Amino acid sequence: xxxxxxxxxxxxxxxxxxxxxxxxxxxxxxxxxxxxxxxxxxxxxxxxxxxxxxxxxxxxxxxxxxxxxxxxxxxxxxxxxxxxxxxxxxxxxxxxxxxxxxxxxxxxxxxxxxxx
Amino acid sequence: xxxxxxxxxxxxxxxxxxxxxxxxxxxxxxxxxxxxxxxxxxxxxxxxxxxxxxxxxxxxxxxxxxxxxxxxxxxxxxxxxxxxxxxxxxxxxxxxxxxxxxxxxxxxxxxxx
Numbered sequence: 001x002x003x004x005x006x007x008x009x010x011x012x013x014x015x016x017x018x019x020x021x022x023x024x025x026x027x028x029x030x031x032x033x034x035x036x037x038x039x040x041x042x043x044x045x046x047x048x049x050x051x052x053x054x055x056x057x058x059x060x061x062x063x064x065x066x067x068x069x070x071x072x073x074x075x076x077x078x079x080x081x082x083x084x085x086x087x088x089x090x091x092x093x094x095x096x097x098x099x100x101x102x103x104x105x106x107x108x109x110x111x112x113x114x115x116x
Numbered sequence: 117x118x119x120x121x122x123x124x125x126x127x128x129x130x131x132x133x134x135x136x137x138x139x140x141x142x143x144x145x146x147x148x149x150x151x152x153x154x155x156x157x158x159x160x161x162x163x164x165x166x167x168x169x170x171x172x173x174x175x176x177x178x179x180x181x182x183x184x185x186x187x188x189x190x191x192x193x194x195x196x197x198x199x200x201x202x203x204x205x206x207x208x209x210x211x212x213x214x215x216x217x218x219x220x221x222x223x224x225x226x227x228x229x
Contacts, residue, residue, distance in 0.1 A: 042220050043217075109157070
């Protein structure tokens with residue numbers, strides 16, 4: 001049982017390049033989300049999904065795309081990387097609140113992304 | 117506008133003493149609150165939570181207190197141990213809003229042996 005797995009752990013991109021951050025969970029969680037962590041800012045929600053085929057925007061969605069074709073995977077895409085997207089990205093998952101009540105989110109270990 | 121605030125960036129306590137971490141929120145719709153602990157190069161780990169229908173929740177050395185009228189919550193760690201040294205984030209959510217979490221900025225706790 002691996003929990004939430006994020007790949008890669010580190011990545012350096014040039015401005016304008018595109019890439020996909022991968023997130024997979026093996027707990028059959030309905031809810032998945034992406035956060036970014038910047039110094040002094042805590043974690044901010046980028047996008048989230050309440051189930052396969054359903055996604056929605058969080059606090060800071062601009063510059064990022066997501067899709068959820070399976071319960072297990074929730075990739076985050078940067079279409080044209082900008083230096084402002086340099087950050088540490090965390091993926092999280094949990095059971096659905098509507099089905100099971102209060103559910104804490106479980107986090108992956110993060111992807112450190114640098115945009116030059 | 118930051119809806120969840122942790123006004124103390126850092127806290128240092130002696131091993132065996134009590135650590136008190138504070139968190140304030142502005143949105144009265146929040147009804148579920150959580151504390152996460154984070155070590156360097158790792159993801160946040162869930163520590164303890166509290167529903168707005170309660171004013172206290174305890175789990176071993178960790179107790180969370182909620183004061184709804186003051187829109188304030190605190191995490192007490194007793195006794196503090198060197199392994200508790202980490203960044204602590206409080207988070208808040210509106211249950212009906214699909215569980216989206218709003219995080220504070222974090223407080224770095226150092227427990228000295």
